[in-house]
Amino acid sequence: MGKYSFSIDVPIRNEWANIDLLLTSVKYCFAAMFSDVDGCQTMAMVTGELLENAIKYGDWSGRDRTFRFQVSGEGKQARVVVENPVSDVGETVRTIESTLVWIRGFPSAEEAYRARLLEAATAKDSGVSKLGLVRIAHQGGCKLHVEAAGHCVRVVAEVAL
């Protein structure tokens, strides 16, 4: 294991207050490892947006109210993974994949982000932003992908630190 290899892998209860606990923990972990304040904020934002999506769109009808959060990396590359149960894995993967394809359809993630802001400005439902993934792609400079994992969906964000 290299000098800058790191890994956090924890089960998280699906309570909204845990998002801030996790993103603050990640921010301080990265602050302890690196002196890059902007990089710490980026990791916190990526963590927060992925955890919010997991709790908002997860299927919590079962007995198990937990999901998986992992952050790992080596050198100047980090990987954030959130894996949560959903009611229809195939449909959820297709929905997320269609958002990722939509983002890749723009010359840059920044342009996709600006397009989503324009959409959000006139959206009638203020509770649904659809801004999270494109924000991660633009502000986090992340490569995103989604995959099925049993009855769960797994979203992976690769972050260049």
Place this chain on the structure above:
Amino acid sequence: MKGLVAGDLVLVTEQVGAHGPLRVFWRGKSNERNPGKELAGFFASLLEAARVRRAPLEFHFGAMEYVNSATLTALVQFIEQCRSAAVKLTVIFDAERKWQRLSFDALRVLVKGDGLLELRPI
């Protein structure tokens, strides 16, 4: 005009003169599940106060630690409400902090020739 405390978010208001800017200082973290709902009443009162006093609005984000994407959505929707009400809104942010620069400078896409939205990096 009263401020607002919602979870980790604190909004402090300040009026400058009779028709001077109505300032809102955003502090802490905006990380609620549905911040649009939390902010709706405050935004409505703020917009009404600005209309009655014929005062522009200023949002100061420099001291904010974190905003989630749902808060940014609520903000862009409020920008459109201000435009409809012909109330000028100036968004002031700390351009030295990357996350603030990327979050708030992107709002430039909503700037039009009507002068009702101004972005001011500090």
